Amino acid sequence: MTDTSSTGQARGEAPAPRRRALYRLMRYLPLVAPVLLWAVPCWVLLYTGQHWPLPVTAGGTALFVLGLVAMPLGMARGHGRRQQDAAAILGDTLLGVSWVLFTWSVLLGVLLRPALAVAGVGVGDGQDRARAVAGAVLGLSAALLAWGYAEARRVPRVRRLDVRLPRLGAGLDGLRVVLVTDTHYGPLDRARWSARVCETVNALDADLVCHTGDIADGTAERRRAQAAPLGTVRATHARVYVTGNHEYYSEAQGWVHLMDTLGWEPLRNRHLLLERGGDTLVVAGVDDVTAESSGLPGHRAHLAGALDGADPGLPVLLLAHQPAFVDRAAAAGVDLQLSGHTHGGQIWPFHYLVRLDQPALAGLSHHGARTVLYTSRGTGFWGPPFRVFAPSEITLLVLRSGN
Template sequence: MSEALSSAPPAAPARAPGRSAPRWLWLVPVFAVLSLLFVLPWWTLVVSGADWPAPVVVAGTVAFAAALVALPVTMVLGHGPRRVDAAARIGDTLIGVVWVLFTWSILSLALRFGLFLAGVDNPDRSRITAVGTAAVVLVLLLWGYREAMRVPRIRRVDVTLPRLGRGLDGTTVAVLADTHYGPIDRARWSAGVTEAVNALGPDIVVHAGDIADGTVARRLAQAAPLGEIRATLARVYVTGNHEYSDEAQGWLDHMAHLGWDALHNRHVVVERGGDRLVLAGVDDATARSSGLAGHGANVAAAVAGADPDLPVLLVAHQPKQIPAAVEAGVDLQVSGHTHGGQIWPFNLLVRLDQPSVRGLSRHSERTQLYTSGGAGFWGPPLRIFAPSEITLLTLRAA
């Protein structure tokens, strides 16, 4: 031990009090993660004992290296201060492709081991694994892109609310969440979503946030069809976390301009058959930390002045906002945010942060939570084992 200490280089001088670490240090873990994401698929497909011809190895290595360099560059250009949509489309696609490749490269180890047990030697074992992995990934990418770009399927769910009056029994609530109008122009998709919602003839329409990635001016055409959505009782909207990356107040104002009730920590009351329902909404959980004056989730403010005997449907973007809803005695919280995981198995990681990834769940004797899988997508134009949805909730009296 003493010999090792005596031969060690002199210790670096102590950092002056209050001096921060170099700003570039945050890049180290980022590139470490990126390298891991790329190295395993490269090893699986190119150099894992498959003994491919030299030109194949060189071409594969160059392709992976170019993608590794291009990903951070295009993500910074696309999602940084410049917001170049073309760069965002490339970067988002790259990160989706490499995530799927990484996932199925890990799973391919089971195939490799099975072939080993079956007595299949290299290079055949590695070539079968590489070709099989590439084929599965290609099919999943094509299918996932189609699923992401299609108009969502309708998901119908009955929700019993014991405090709901008989006059409101059968009230329908169409839930939209996470439309994420963004770098890919989806104005036609947005029009298709509007047609699908209107075909349901809902009493209430809810947009549970993450309306767009970008300002109102940049995403105006994609959001325009929201103005054509119809509901017999109310259309309500709350902010999601992505609004706070751009202009949350701008989107609240724009949705109000389109005729929606922008529920910025407030409520409206709807009535049918002599019975009433409180529709309340709160800002996203990230609103307070955004620094935007007057923004921050506040359930107490949202229901202030409402008759405490009336049932409350609360719209809050993130499922993890449910504790405040439970404390306030809310009957049903409607949320989005999770995208159902969007690209399997990311749903397992989402579950570490959120109490629910998709569907109806109960969180107290009174309070239930419905988590929408979302209508759109963020980042990679892919949905793999996490279908999009437009939800039609039918409220039932006990």
């Protein structure tokens, strides 16, 4: 007879070694990634046939080694238990610099240069071609970093668009909804930037202003001065807010309390009714999907609770930090979901990695029978103070009724 119990055990345990190997690999990624980010540009710029003078090679290598050591150290001291803002600024900036250098070293040095050599295109001998590629990598990276820094620090442009919702009543046609999200107040003091963002929002004459989370990196107590201008935002009907995943890294309940103090209504798995011209819109909000794993009592994403008591015949505008929540929104028949979280990728080509995790990167998309999702690229930036091919935005959505 066949021993089915031992056979079943063997079958059940067969994948275990593969899983253990995968987990071990994932543990090493934080160690491998920084090495790749600094080693690849170092190799492309200094060791692929350029034959630089020894002081140039030695000095350049020392700079890359210094970056490799300083980046994770700065991020650990800045975002870990020590919460040292100066260290965070250094680590975050080096992360952005290394990402841009790595990207263009791969595209120009690893892929383009061999292709040019095979095709016989280029200047002079192999050394001249290698030096030309190194110059192109450095020049393009420097230009993109300078431009990306300016893009990250400026007040976002206003993106205006009409969104047609068939179930929206005629009395609500033309309702002006302003979306700000992912302000990420953090180690770089942006109190003046915050005030200018709020001035821009106030100039839009909004009926409803929404903030879909990731207000800051740090506790409400530490970032209060940067968040304080949010108290000056004006709206005809309401200012509403939901938590993002970064609130759950830094005492989310403190941010809920501060936003309430500033006059914003936290929609924690609840809704309010916005009435105009005899018609009604349900404005609902849910906690971020990471809330439940935070361990904070009462914090979780609960759409049924958010819509509890709402007339199912009324149109619903839902605030949910992550676009990935749209599957649940579509199943519940939500008309419009507003989200952030993606930053539009922030620094190209990180865009493609974001799309592996989220159903949308930026802009309008349609899901299910009637659900429209709008994903903002975000108003601020996270970590590296750069935005490359992913401009920030303040969004004005004008809601339109009818088909």
